[in-house]
Amino acid sequence: MPFIEEFDHLKIQLQDIISATENFSTNKLIGRGGFGRVYKGELSLPEGKTMVAFKRLDRRLGQGNVEFWKEIITLSKYRHENLVSLLHFCNEGDEMILVYEHASRGSLDCYLSDVNLTWTQRLKMCVGVARGINFLHDPMGSQQRVIHRDVKSENILLDEKWTAKVSDFGLSKTGPANQPQTYLVSNVVGTPGYCDPLYWEMGFLSKESDVYSFGVVLFEILCGRLCFEYSNGELSNILVPRWRRCYEEERLDEIILVGLKEQMEPGSLNTFSAIAYRCVKKAREERPMIAEIVNELEFALEQQEIFENLAKRVDIAELIKIAGLAVPPLSYESHNQLLMLLLKGFLIDDGNTWVSINMNGEVTKVVSAKKCFFGDSLVTKNASHVAPNRRAKIARCKFPYYVCSVYGNRFRVEVNSRFLSPNVTEEVGPSRAQLDPQDSP
Template identity: 45%
Template sequence: MLNYNFHENLEEVHQKHDSGAALHRWGNNTRDIVIKEPKRRVRFATNLPKLNNDAAAMPRTKQQLTDLKIPFHVIKDCTQDFSERNFIRKGGYGKVYIGILTWTSHVNRLVAVKRLDVTGFQGNKEFRTEVTMLSEYQHKNIITLIGFCDDNNEMILVYEYAIHGSLDKYLSDSTMAYTLPWHIILKICVGVASALDYLHNQVAEKHRIIHRDVKSANILLDANWNAKLSDFGLARIGLANQQNTFVITNPAGTYGYIDPQYERTGFLTKESDIYSFGVVLFEVMCGRLACVFNYHDERRFLHHLAQIRYKNGELDKIINHRIKIESNTRSLSKFSAIAYQCLHKTREERPTSAEILIQLKEALKIQINNG
């Protein structure tokens, strides 16, 4: 059965790390972690306030968790025993299936069922985090958790089904490439910014949530093209008045999106989400994914190229052709400016999620009103 006492002492996590990490003490307040693969040394403060990750994220009553538990036999029926015909995709921690759920108040509801790999420690950690986060925090631009199953050591999450899939497929699938109008793209980005503003500033008076894996593959789209931020398995809770919200010695996230300052120092802040979102903004503007691609026979990430082009006043050379044609000049200029600000090297120079939301709403308003 699922254990809801999720707090793990940070030092114990380091000592149990299976990557071969070695601890090196530097006085009373700093410590280096040397990680063999890849080998690097990260120095961080050890006297920062500890976070109560479980208390802040716990649902208000145990009954809420009971109400979310779905029997395994119901999920098997829902997915036709995890049939290949119901298979949608395979992710880093397991497989996702489409299903039709009939259970309690849900009658013939279309759902997405994520069945995590029970053999993976990280999958177990992701499962626990996802249940705590999504059972407590709801927002119109965050994916809804319908229920979960932990029967017989299973780790299954059941979500609302986002019929238009993930944003990345509109950038990577040549048969669907850039079928989205600019005003719809703006609407999607406004939705993600709204979700981040909620997580960073509105979940509670004394704490915030950092997603840690903002990317186009984790932005789902419902029937009305509303953005639904998903995959909270890497998320962390931090104190609202704490500059360095959470300390991680082995940065997590996705290459091409991860904040270089977080990756280099090991210090996680809400501005790390801002950086990742900036990459997404450039993805949708340029019509290509953030992953490594060839440029003049060199392998680069999109954010490197976008920053160079923006600085040199050459951004139009990489903006998607269709967007250049159909977008209002002022709308596109405002959008590209806020995207670039998100990628600033230092956290202090990056805009807040609230500021991004204001600017993107203005870009959408300009586009709709055509100036």
């Protein structure tokens, strides 16, 4: 392979690796995969000592020279914060070993069910992976587009700061980056459950195949479990179809990891679940581009962070006091749930006052017209007696629609209750006053 000479600067000696891994001791073993076993060790080189990961090829698992050199070629050209970095390689005798930066926290699949991994942390990981895939699909300059072909939680590594990094490019395919679409017909590889059904059935590969696989990972992060089940050592069930149905039937509560829902800002969950669902659409043309996925996940993270910042600013004791006035009584299990109820708003004062909180942490109230306006007569007006073009507006009101007639002053005041958006601070004032045609001079 004449082309390998351009990578000579990355070569290191086998003896250096043997020394760092204590001759591939089980004490240094940190993982296994389709390529082979992975060891950690401190590598001593002229430029200094550094902790790294060594991935040792085991040909009995089905991979070999092609996957080895593909990994080197890809990772030496594609550098990104959310792609694992290849540092060196060794090719001596029968040994073929890849040397990577050490992701000290291991792979994402080990943390899916960890209740200590917060929703915000999960969102940040998703954003990172999406950015990494976006870099592969739409690289800058003259680089070719890379289709990973095996995106899964096991191939997403986490460093000390929980930064997510896409790894394992041995099965990747490349194609022209200057075209809107890249379609390839190839032998089917990948992992059941994550693999694009169209690719799995027909061998028809595109960048939307990676989008499907990433959508499965998004659902795994939401549900806190892998996308498949094993029975007696054999694959027995793939959960993706059920996850799709739960979204379509608005039954996400049945599959979200227990304890995670209480942390979520509702808008963040809605944004996240909607883009995850679109990713795993069976029809390839209905799946979003990875750039759109990045934008949606960043928005979901922004919504969550705004909510968490709000939670830090509010006086919880005051909110609990307000909640005790609710009509009917409120039911909530955490301070976050109470905050969400206040963002939506609820009635107090025998149903005459609507109270809510805005995103600045300010408590706002809207008072029924019944409490604000007095006159010779005050009647509740049924929407059926209102002009058709105004019924829809009245139907959105939480309070009854009141008409206050002050006949002694020869004018008529109509009051239509208004409600505050949780994102906007408003003041309640007179809604409208007009001359009654019948009372005009």
